[in-house]
Amino acid sequence: MITDVTIPEPQAPLPGAGVNSSQGLLQWISSVDHKQIGILYLLMSLFYLLVGGALALLMRVQLMAPENQFLGPEAYNQLFTMHGTTMIFFVLTPAILGFSVYLTPLMIGANEMAFPRLNAFSFWIAFFGGLLLYFSFLAGGAPNAGWFNYAPLNQMQYSSQPGIDYYCIGLLLAGIGTVGTGANLIVTIISLRSHGFKYRYLPIFVWMVFINGFLILAAFPSLNAALVMLLIDRQLDGHFFNTASGGSALLWQHLFWLFGHPEVYIVVLPPFGIISEVIQVYSRKPIFGYPFVVGSGFAIALLAFGVWVHHMFATGMGNTMNSFFAASSMLIGIPTGVKIFNWLGTMWGGSIRFTTAMLFATSFLVEFTIGGLSGISFAIVPIDWQLTDTYYVVAHLHYVFLGGSLFGLLSGLFYWFPKMTGRMLNEKLGRWFFWLFVIGFNLTFFMQHILGVIGMPRRVYTFPNLPGFGLLNLISSLGAFLMGVSMLVFLYLLYEALRRGKRASDNPWDGYTFEWLTTSPPQLKNFDTLPPVFSFRPLHDLNHPEIGDHKKSTDDKYGT
Amino acid sequence: MESKLMMKLVVGSEAIFFLALMMGFVYFAYFPGFDPKSLALLDLTKTGAFTVLLLASSFTFWRAEISHRNGQIGSLKGWLAATVGLGVIFLFGQGMEYNHLLVNQLVVSKGTFATGFFTLTGFHGLHVFIGLIMLAVVLYLTFLGDFDRPQSSVISAVGIYWHFVDIVWVIVFTLVYILPHVVNMK
């Protein structure tokens, strides 16, 4: 029997909870509402996606033909550094935080984050970090040593422009903000779940956010430490990474990748969660193997801290060290594979609706597998000895970042857009966007696997006219322009939906989790009352009581 | 309850930050260029004494927490003030040490040892300073009567942080003042 439970009011009134809609922009700036902050994160991410994408298009123009003169070396080096840094720290990271902050309280039946003001602070500090990073263009030159900024090239004597100082400060601010939000999310999930919401009823997305919180807390400090040390080197003439005076080049690499590898899982775990939700709902079936999907998330998170040296296989650390990290890196393929096959299992026997969101989720399965397999090829150390620091790496990282994280995020955007804005997106245009983007994406980056194999190193501003180089780079650039066109369709799509999109009902997709219970868009106070929770699909139980999971035994609920 | 949980997470994250800095220091301790001459400038006994004072502040804070739990506001104020006092003395001691080193021309740019030394102890000092601000706020709030009820978790949250800062110092002290004597005796 289902009876509603009431959400207890927070003990103290939420700070700033009185929305005064006449304040307009000021209201957004001063807001501590998790939904508004979530949307701010997403807007920030979209903005930087356009900027970072525009930088990439400039790079692709330069690389269109051998010995092209469009950009000089210095400009190109700043562009690829800013492109990579922007995409990782100011596109993917804010995007996953945006979804996490927006959805987590809704999904666990809470009305706010545990620390609403900290939430706002974390967003704004990251926002200013981004502005500072871009200010470097005006201050005498952007950072130019690549997103991982290896020592000793990052030292004053090799890069005397202030770019790298801005890189340090910008990323430090963003890093502090990210840690704040990560901790906030953990506390929220532990202490604000609605009455009776057991851990084993958490939606997969919330599980991934929860695990991700710990990943963030453990990974970012090591980046922050490295950045602080680098600032001391550059500003106070310290010697941590200055090889000319006793410092160590490898210390930087260890500290950076101790952060950098977990970071790539930080930006892919929440998309894993998104994919899990999307595939369930559009297949009209519960996730296949819930405990395995959650458990593999834990396994990935644990392994993520034991693999960083796989970025350093070619530094000559010796075969003992290499084989340990080869093993741990290959092992990550197993839990990831478990996820992929469980998603396929979720679709199996379902009644699948191929909306745009589902199209992105489906193609995620293919593109991410390609990216994951090229990752495994690096874990096989001798293959990495051939292919590290070539365009093959560039192909790998775009397959996992775009084909993985970004496809997941786009899928989530198409799925939750009606909830966030109260408007439906145009499905027909959505399909256009999807196909242009996917075709452009594969044209651009599949070619890069081959470029790596035939000997093109990464981060070169130009290349000699060797056989194959010109043609493959040309194809790759054309693909990039196709992606650019698809992004214009995407922008138009969002614009049109906001201006004159169809009104969305509260639960247009027959969703399973609590965010679909409240209005679209949700009011400032998310819920007044909630149905009790007896499974990880509480809303499905409510809407389909005859086949609801609450009637099942634990074994049937989880397929164990 | 939530603030205690939050503080635990923050402290966990900070611990990794210090771990990373320490890894850097240890890394250099085993390589040439790690100057033993600078080591001789460090004042082991004086800093040792200040270390004891900092540890004592953990004790006084612990007493403060007990007073709070028992509702003895008067002794809560006393113990808190003592903690702040000890913290300030410690920072003062660190200032003296820095001054002594600067006078002897040991600055950040004087080799890997100096860079590591100032970074580690400097960041620890910064954390003590932040802790002192928090303690001062708590003390002020006590005088305003905020902690008359024993339920509040703010004091134990600050306590987690303060004990953490102390533990970090014990490790930093061991690493910076003692370890180099052991590994780099050339």
Add this chain to the structure above:
Amino acid sequence: MLLSLLIPSIFSSASSEASEITTLTLYFIIASVGILLTVIGLLIYVSVKFRGKPGDPEPRQFTGNKVVEGVMITIPTLLVGGFFYLTLSTMQTVLPPADGLKPEVVIRGHQFWWEAQYAGKNAVVANEIHLPVGRRILMHIEAADVIHDWWVPELGAKMDAIPGRTNHLWVTIRKPGVYEGACSEFCGAQHAWMRIRVVAQPEAEYQQWVRERQQNAVTPTTASAVAGAAFFNRETCGTCHRIRGTVANGNVGPDLTHFASRQTMLSGMMPNTRENLRRWLQDPQAVKPGAKMPRFIYSKDSINVLVDYLTTLK
């Protein structure tokens, strides 16, 4: 992929080490195509078979199957185990420890050129590096300033050149020929033009070549070359470049003792012609922006005699 079989690539291996890696890569490709096709095949099947139509009832709500989970864990685990074993054995054959052996050649990366010092011989060359065929040789890889990376795809593994460290690489070249490679770790403005040419020669030819490299630079004979040599020594050139047999003894820029015997100049950026040399000497920063050679303002005549001199340095 096919394309990469027809043109130089990691698959056209010319050394034993490279072919070990090629074999392993082929195993990997077979396995991963298998995995990928499984995923794609399942996906297509599922998408076609289970596509829903409006008005369909809720499908059966099953939540998992222990046997299926077991299979999806076991098979990848076996694959991982197999490849881990292959990784270990290939690693050991391709790059065993150097055991303190003496290297044939010490390669040192500079911004943005390569220096090769033939160990125990008085021979130092830049960018175009000759190696013997048919014998397993040990190379040391070092760096003078920032991190660089030695990579010649057809000869196998790459290796980082890290300041403050000495790394090593083994290579057994099997076919004579010219192999192109490139610096593969980003090292600053001109990382793109830090290319490598390895000339693999039969032992006798190689020994002959090394002997020639040990000789001092030829003394100029024509009047203008003599003037060029005088100019070279008078100006600052010698603080950065070495021309053995003269006072010029720098090591910031490439050794120029046998400069004219190189096919290319500026680390593979362009053919070594008089015209290119003249352009370079007139304004290095216009030819290779960011290169560590400053621009000097010299008259046309001085540059002409310099070119005349440098082109005699066979």
